[in-house]
Amino acid sequence: MAKLAFIGLGVMGYPMAGHLVKSGHEVSVYNRTESKAQDWVAEFGGKCHLTPKLAAQGQDMVFICVGNDDDLRQVTLGDDGVLAGMNSGTILVDHTTASADIAREIGAIAAKAGIGFLDAPVSGGQAGAENGVLTVMVGGDETVFGEAVSVIKAYSRCVERLGEVGAGQLTKMVNQICIAGVVQGLAEGLHFARSAGLDGEKVIEVISKGAAQSWQMENRYQTMWQGEYNLGFAVDWMRKDLNIALNEARTNGSHLPLTALVDQFYSEVQAIGGNRWDTSSLLAKLERNRK
Numbered sequence: 001m002a003k004l005a006f007i008g009l010g011v012m013g014y015p016m017a018g019h020l021v022k023s024g025h026e027v028s029v030y031n032r033t034e035s036k037a038q039d040w041v042a043e044f045g046g047k048c049h050l051t052p053k054l055a056a057q058g059q060d061m062v063f064i065c066v067g068n069d070d071d072l073r074q075v076t077l078g079d080d081g082v083l084a085g086m087n088s089g090t091i092l093v094d095h096t097t098a099s100a101d102i103a104r105e106i107g108a109i110a111a112k113a114g115i116g117f118l119d120a121p122v123s124g125g126q127a128g129a130e131n132g133v134l135t136v137m138v139g140g141d142e143t144v145f146g147e148a149v150s151v152i153k154a155y156s157r158c159v160e161r162l163g164e165v166g167a168g169q170l171t172k173m174v175n176q177i178c179i180a181g182v183v184q185g186l187a188e189g190l191h192f193a194r195s196a197g198l199d200g201e202k203v204i205e206v207i208s209k210g211a212a213q214s215w216q217m218e219n220r221y222q223t224m225w226q227g228e229y230n231l232g233f234a235v236d237w238m239r240k241d242l243n244i245a246l247n248e249a250r251t252n253g254s255h256l257p258l259t260a261l262v263d264q265f266y267s268e269v270q271a272i273g274g275n276r277w278d279t280s281s282l283l284a285k286l287e288r289n290r291k
Helices: 013-022 034-044 052-056 069-076 100-112 125-131 142-155 167-195 200-207 215-225 235-252 257-271 279-290
Strands: 003-007 026-030 061-064 091-094 116-119 134-140 156-163
Touching: 003 013, 003 052, 013 026, 013 034, 013 061, 013 125, 013 142, 026 034, 026 052, 061 069, 069 091, 069 100, 091 100, 091 142, 100 116, 100 134, 100 167, 116 142, 116 167, 125 134, 134 142, 134 167, 142 156, 156 167, 167 200, 167 215, 167 235, 167 257, 167 279, 200 215, 215 279, 235 257, 235 279, 257 279
Parallel strands: 003 026, 003 061, 061 091, 091 116, 134 156
Antiparallel strands: 116 134
């Protein structure tokens, strides 16, 4: 059993921290909204703390899952950040989807304090977190990864080290780039089927058995066809992720014309009030134009 802290109890962090308890670990938590941390303790046990620093004190490993680069800096650096409370020889694992730059910045600061750091963004959404079957993309020292991987497996089905610090975030960018294109293609296909007067259920039943099959098709086509877009990962967050990828592309010289276009389409979804709709809502924009 390890002594752990988990910082950030959103739709992902809340169940992830719970899986750590279920795996037999002692877990302390911090959340910006204290009532959420108190709810978590009431459900899983452990302790909640008033600052990230206090939650991190005396722990073997600290996990973070917050919203963006600024949130990550806030809970990691400064007098009340986790690094101020961690001891040399411990490990910090960041599950936030953030930039590779912030990962390298925090990794360098942690290294000076003798603290191991892994950038480890996840994929699998709220359902994956709740069911403990996330995919975790990790950047960091191989020895540090080896010490942390067994704990991370409490809420994941795939944990892979991709390289040094920053590689996890870069891999998550690839993940989001690929998803954007697939969702747009599915939205256009369903839009075309409806416009052509086809039975969407039957169409997907057939084409999902062939080369068009995808996770998005299997898990989202029914709700898309019914105009339901309340299945988790929000457009606002997807735009945040795509902009991270587009900014990185400007740095490394890669060309992402489809990603830039889909990001624009998501901005149009936001313009019609879909900020908190899930990412499959690209179809809503097309259907709105059809009407």
